[in-house]
Amino acid sequence: MRMPGLESGLRRARQRSGLKQAELAVRAGISRQTLSALEAGRAQPSTAIALNLARALGCRVEELFWLREEGEVIRTGLASPARGSRRVLAGRVAGRWVxxxxxxxxxxxxxxxxxxxLARGRLRLLRPRESxxxxxxxxxxxxxLAVLAGRVADRWAGQRLCWIGASxxxxxxxxxxxxxxxxxxxxxxxxxxxxxxxxxxxxxxxxPMVVVTxxxxxxxxxxxxxxxxxxxxPEDIARPDVRFVNREPGAGARRLLDRLLRKAKVPTSAVKGYDRLLGGHLQVAQxxxxGAADAGVVARSAAVAHGLHFVPLSEERFDxxxxxxxxxxxRAARMVETLEGRAFRRELASLGGYDTRQSGHLVTELP
Structure with a gap:
């Protein structure tokens, strides 16, 4: 049987720590030449060296080195229909591949x-199984959520947060x-x-669930x-000259629109395009x-991203x-720590329309 190769995230982890090669080599008790070879994949570490490097960088050994089996195939079902797509995001949830x-x-x-x-009902991995x-x-x-994913990846080498769009x-x-x-x-x-x-x-x-802002x-x-x-x-979108585009049932934006229309006593049948549905803030803004629609309910960040004018309606808490x-x-601790971090809060707020003062705040634990 062919042995899987050894993949390395050592260079990326060192660069994120701010250490130079010589500094890390001293802390790990190895020569700079050895460290250079390990980072380039020209050498494989002993158990002791791998442990020393992980300790010096404050991370797990698995974040620095892992085995890779090219094109490994796994069996798993799809969480939603593929609809012509062969590319998937995957992971293990409660011990089960998803x-x-x-x-x-x-x-x-x-x-x-x-x-x-996706190939014949199976998944052919493009990344190391461990990753x-x-x-x-x-x-x-x-x-x-894309900002959160980026900040998590920046802070912890090898850790990926995969955003799956859904209402x-x-x-x-x-x-x-x-x-x-x-x-x-x-x-x-x-x-x-x-x-x-x-x-x-x-x-x-x-x-039992945890809810965090x-x-x-x-x-x-x-x-x-x-x-x-x-x-x-809200009454303005009922005018006959306004073409509207809506979100699917179950979306927070859809519930907000329905609430405001009821309050304004505007029937949904009066809104041209109420039944024209798209699956996300960015899709509606696009x-x-x-020019395919005159208006739609989105997060301010989606409007800003497409250079659109924004008419505020409500502030909502996204948990x-x-x-x-x-x-x-x-991984849960890393996610919450990132939410609480200054870099994440500053970047998210810079997109427009976000109040991050309570990001990472524990709302409740249920039941």
Whole structure:
């Protein structure tokens, strides 16, 4: 049997630590030449050297060196229909392999590296098995999740947080089915006057869960630059000259729109395009930017990303939800630590429409 090769994340881990080769070599008790060879993959470390390097860099050995079996094939089902896509994100949730197709209708999927290719009902891995197993699968709709993924990867070499686009309700359902480690949601319960927690209770059937704040975000109408249709309030989208594009049922933006239309006593049948559905903030903003619609409800960051005018409607709390049993996993601690970090908060706030003062705050533990 062919032995798998040894992959190395040593150089990247050293660079992130800010150490020069000579400095790390001294701390690990090896020569700079040996360290250079290990970083270049020209040599393999002994157990003692690997342990010393991990201690010097403050990380796990698995983050520095791992075995790779090229093109390993695994069996697993798909969390959603492939619909022509062969590229997937994958990971292990509660000991079970899970795969999510990178949707062809998602503009971000083109720039998202896949973990595996779908072939005859199986997955052929494109990355080391150990690396894919370490993935954190996070389902949700807010574009800011991409910032969280980037900050996690920056801080912990080899750690990948995979953002899977989904409405808030779909994200909670995915978490309940064991298809994700984390779900993101911004759903307001009118009777309880509370964000997210009542929906978590219902979707997760009183399973022990942790709810942590991602950020507060602004939602409103994305309209063309200069707002030529003069759309300023919910009643305006019921005018016959306004073409609207909506989010799917279960989306926080859809629930917000329905709530505001009821308050304004505007029937949904009066909104041209109410039944025209797209699957994300960025997709809705893109439709408006292309002139295919005059308005849609999005997070401010999505409107800004497409150069659109934004009409604020509401501030909502976007939370991250994960099983209490997973809270002891180092990956959960890394995610929350990143949320609390200054770099993440500053970058997310710079996108526009985010209040990050409570990012990482524990909302509740259920039940």
């Amino acid at each position: 795969a999510h197709p990178l949707r062809l209708d998602d503009p971000l999927s083109v720039i998202t590296p896949a973990d595996a290719l 894919v197993e370490a993935n954190v699968l996070i389902s949700g709709c807010d574009p800011g 808030s309700a779909a994200a909670l359902a995915s978490l309940a089915r064991g298809e994700a480690h984390v779900a993101g949601a911004h759903l307001f319960d009118e009777s309880a006057r509370e964000f997210n927690v009542p929906f978590v209770r219902r979707a997760l059937a009183n399973r 991602f950020a507060h975000l602004e939602e409103g109408f994305a309209v063309a630059p200069g707002n030529p249709r003069r759309i300023r309030k 439709a408006v930017a292309m 991250l939800v994960f099983p209490k049993e997973w809270s002891g996993d180092p």
